[in-house]
């Protein structure tokens with residue numbers, strides 16, 4: 262089959278999923294349109310045709326998709342549209358995220374022809390998988406993209422037979438979030454960048470030095486984007502200890518897994 266257009270829809274709180282998706286897209290022969298569904302005001306409804314390819318990319322939170330990512334993906338509809346799903350994770354595991362992406366895309370009229378689980382730095386514990394994606398990741402992601410393109414070229418028609426099996430269990434893992442929430446220091450200059458980028462709208466535009474912690478998903482978007490470094494996870498505490506434990510437990514490098 263011929264693909265006339267490629268669109269990448271991504272959720273990326275700290276930019277790592279976006280970086281991974283860009284590496285994948287860089288090896289496709291067609292330039293992709295990119296739709297960023299991360300900020301809370303970014304929900305987009307759209308329908309894609311049968312000769313388009315949609316690349317869905319999201320990070321893994323607690324073994325599943327971040328809730329706002331799943332909600333915004335569900336607004337996109339396919340018409341027997343081929344799709345690729347990328348679940349980017351921080352070297353612990355992706356658990357049920359690929360299965361969730363498979364069910365979600367199939368329920369919305371897409372035909373997910375390939376799945377990838379690439380590793381990137383752990384956004385909550387950045388010493389875990391530090392520096393990923395690296396050169397080896399880039400090569401693997403690009404080789405995967407070429408493989409996907411070849412598969413699409415070889416397909417005469419698109420049916421559920423083109424959908425590979427992926428690991429995962431249903432009901433999906435239950436994830437109630439993490440107990441760590443960002444703090445704001447006196448360095449806040451009220452520029453509002455954090456409020457604009459927050460995926461769940463927990464930071465008021467007129468009071469960006471506050472956060473509704475009950476709704477915060479600890480995605481680290483505000484910490485990453487703050488130009489005056491006013492937002493942080495605070496002094497070395499429970500999160501720092503958790504990171505130390507993760508560094509030991511998940512020290513073995515995991516590489517891109519693909520299902521095609």
Ligand SMILES: Cc1cc2nc3c(=O)[nH]c(=O)nc-3n(C[C@H](O)[C@H](O)[C@H](O)COP(=O)(O)O)c2cc1C
Nearest residue numbers: 273274275276277278320323324351353354383384
């Ligand atoms: C709240 C939260 C939960 C996470 N849960 C997992 C997890 O279950 N497994 C894992 O390997 N990485 C986990 N990570 C790490 C992210 O999946 C990984 O760093 C991802 O690349 C972040 O992408 P982003 O920069 O696009 O937001 C988690 C990160 C956060 C912030």
